[in-house]
Amino acid sequence: MTSSFNSSDSNRNTFQAVTQVMQAIVTVLDNATASTGNALVSTLQPFLEPATATVGSVVGPLANLPFMKFATVLPGMRWLMAAIGQVNVEEVRSQVDELRHQYPLETKRALAQRVMAETAVKAAGVGLATNFIPPVALALALVDIGAIAALQANMIYRIATIYGYSPTDHDRRGEVLAIWLLSSTTGGMLKSGLSVAELIPGLGAILGVASNATLLYSVGYFACRYYETKRSAPTEIVV
Template identity: 35%
Template sequence: MSDKLPKKIEITNKPSLIDTFAQVGQATFKQTQNLFEQGTQITGKVINSLSDNWLIRRVSGFLNLNWLIGASDNVDLEKVAASVNKLKQKYPQESPSQIAHRIMMDKATKSGGVGLASSILPGVAAALLAVDLAATMKLQTEMLYEIGAAYGMDLKDPARKGELLTIFGIGLGGNRLLKAAGLAFLRNVPFAGAAIAASSNATMTYSLGYAACRFYEAKLDDAVPINSPETLANLQAESEKYLETAITQQSIMDKILVHMILASHPEKTWEQILPDLQAANLSPTSLEAIKQNIKSPQPLDQLLNQLNRDFAVPLLAQCRRISQLDKQSTPVEQEIISAIAKKFNIS
């Protein structure tokens, strides 16, 4: 697989997962512009008016669309615009995609530190690994508006709400990958105290963020035919390719988090925490990898060598949260936190 970036999508700092993508052509998705830029309001009519779009039909199969539209209505657009303008002023030489990557990293850090609002999950491992789904999806919805602003979109245009649904449809792939990423339960949200594994949340954040970049790069390019089948296929294929790569990173992140849990609770063994992990909505890939490594876990340094910086950011935030839960930090916890921060130069 080529590590060449798509022509228009650039990022800052060290390479991220998008570096592993094959080069994308000048893919566009202009069909959505006709569907969404008609001034529809946030009512049940929005869902009905978009139901003929194949991406909307797909996203409705795994996500509560009314809840998602409601979440978008609660975004503080003035705050979003001010935040993005501040970034543009601070980094005037950076492209929209570079600004967007900074936004993704910021949201990944914040969502990695969001704990459960209520302790509904059994076992210490589940409580430590899981984060509050409603809170993190609110951050992700805000992130998509910020990325739109980075690309110069009018945030008050009702088209942004339709684009939000489209990006969720592009970014989260098909049912098979959703299940593999531990995201198959999203159709049932929201419910009180709903939880998502920290690693699955990281995958969701970056997948949506990179999908938004591809979408807005396409939206700004008028050179490609609106209804090109190749356009639709490329957008879908790129997101699914990303998810396949991200699922591997999820597994690595989860194995490092298990090291952190054991450092916080040295009285427990890998075998003892496995039932708790199963209650934490970990992806099937992560659970299988942990089961296979229970007898002889991979050393931390080997795992860090396989980890991508994009996932190191929310991993570090989650490790710091775990360390602070009991108001004290063990030497082993600090060793893990320091190793991650030093390896990826994260402050």
């Protein structure tokens, strides 16, 4: 029993240490490129916001249909529900409240960077787990995609909540889907390009870790730019 507790504490300490390193990297990269990214995304906001709002208003009711809820239990369908923003809203609120309680003096951007770092580390863990044994790496592709999609959705919702946007608004679903489509296109190309290399013992795990962490960071970065520029030209009431 004692050994089990020690192992659990050791794993927790390792996760926290790795997250702190990722936090430092994310902070430097994000702050260094935020102004340029915001300038670029702000030019797209007049087109993005109406599109995501429209998609969200359509996807919201569809996500609550019995068939869609049934789809969540089917193998390989987790990615679909995550892509349309099917997340645990109460969990999102609780996570953001806890973060604000832990770091009451930090800015919205700093809190969002913590979410990005934590999610990137979790994504790296998924990449390690699904590529640890090369022969089954391809067989676990759907597991990898589903887990990453779920992490993406949760991260986007948390970042939106940090910036003051309600996690229950249908707009979030449209935003998650838009960002997911963007990332899945580039991420899918990256994954397909690495598929053969991921079968190589040792190298596969490294590539899985790097590609998943990079993908999640890019999604978080785009989400931060979106919500920061959305606040500068608001069309939705901030809560």
